Amino acid sequence: SAVISQKPSRDICQRGTSLTIQCQVDSQVTMMFWYRQQPGQSLTLIATANQGSEATYESGFVIDKFPISRPNLTFSTLTVSNMSPEDSSIYLCSVDSLAGGTDTQYFGPGTRLTVL
């Protein structure tokens, strides 16, 4: 499976500021995804990061709040803009990899964000 890294691993931010999270994969992948996991909750898909075009956002998530870049097949960023305490969460990058003939998602280590 692909090796995925995320930076930063954690951060504490002030209300109203923005944070950019980076996701790096050690091999080229077609699909990259950004998820949010709030405390005690399951995973919520924010968007699919498309290489060479705008990200595809899920219902309830908008580009102005969560701009995403995907400049190449190994890298993506997610920005959390104008943060509020409700944005405190773990943000996870995942990639789609064809493992044993089945499309499978693998996750990065996550970024734990606390907004004060």
Next chain:
Amino acid sequence: QKEVEQNSGPLSVPEGAIASLNCTYSDRVSQSFFWYRQYSGKSPELIMSIYSNGDKEDGRFTAQLNKASQYVSLLIRDSQPSDSATYLCAASDTGNQFYFGTGTSLTVIP
């Protein structure tokens, strides 16, 4: 109905016992099914995938898929305290979008 549903637990089993985790899914997701393990403060880690009816074994883990009844389960034999984690069931649709359950918390008691 949600695409994937799990009993949130918590589930407690004694060390050495079999832990049984269950998941049901809707008609919308019918391609492949996955079990992830998530330790507290860590990201989900893929344990097993299954897409054919029947059982699939990998070490102490067995995934079972029953498409007629629309359920998938994970059995952990000889449970160890290190198996204590939240287990996420996931399923993909024909567009390869993934849907995750809310997770089942498992505690293995020494």
